Amino acid sequence: WAAQRDERDAILSLARRQRLPEFTFMARYDRFMNEREWRPQIGLSLNLPIQLGRIGASVREARAGLEQIDYRRKAAEVQVAFEVESALAQVQETEHEVHIMEEEVLPATERAIRAIRAGYENNRSDFLTLLNAERDLARARLELYAAKVGHLQALADMDRAVGVGPPEASKEAQE
Numbered sequence: 001w002a003a004q005r006d007e008r009d010a011i012l013s014l015a016r017r018q019r020l021p022e023f024t025f026m027a028r029y030d031r032f033m034n035e036r037e038w039r040p041q042i043g044l045s046l047n048l049p050i051q052l053g054r055i056g057a058s059v060r061e062a063r064a065g066l067e068q069i070d071y072r073r074k075a076a077e078v079q080v081a082f083e084v085e086s087a088l089a090q091v092q093e094t095e096h097e098v099h100i101m102e103e104e105v106l107p108a109t110e111r112a113i114r115a116i117r118a119g120y121e122n123n124r125s126d127f128l129t130l131l132n133a134e135r136d137l138a139r140a141r142l143e144l145y146a147a148k149v150g151h152l153q154a155l156a157d158m159d160r161a162v163g164v165g166p167p168e169a170s171k172e173a174q175e
Contacts, residue, residue, distance in 0.1 A: 012062035087158040094151035
């Protein structure tokens with residue numbers, strides 16, 4: 001963005017200088033002239049800007065281009081800030097979800113299966129209830145693993161939003 005802004009700033013400076021008169025000096029030697037005295041030549045030309053409307057339009061165009069770059073840079077900064085905030089919220093949400101699964105759901109499911117297993121061993125519950133409890137425990141563990149994967153993906157999205165590459169890429173860049 002800084003390079004593009006410098007480019008537009010240079011264009012604006014050039015457009016402003018178009019209003020100044022332009023002097024051109026010339027010196028040459030024309031060996032094909034018949035008269036020897038006329039072979040060395042010196043000249044001076046003056047270009048006066050008389051189309052001030054066109055020059056003013058080019059200055060306004062350059063100024064608009066400079067403002068456009070500034071607005072695009074600001075929009076990109078806002079977009080990056082939004083992505084970082086969204087990624088941070090996603091990391092916090094998935095972290096909370098993993099915590100709930102580890103601290104509440106999985107222990108509760110394990111306690112339930114222990115109780116149902118004890119009931120089955122004492123002939124108070126049937127095999128189908130025990131089988132459903134085992135399936136619920138497996139499903140809770142699977143949901144915990146899925147939540148951990150979601151958390152790792154959210155961390156990767158956060159790294160991408162902040163601009164940090166994966167550890168392998170940074171090791172290769174150092175070598």
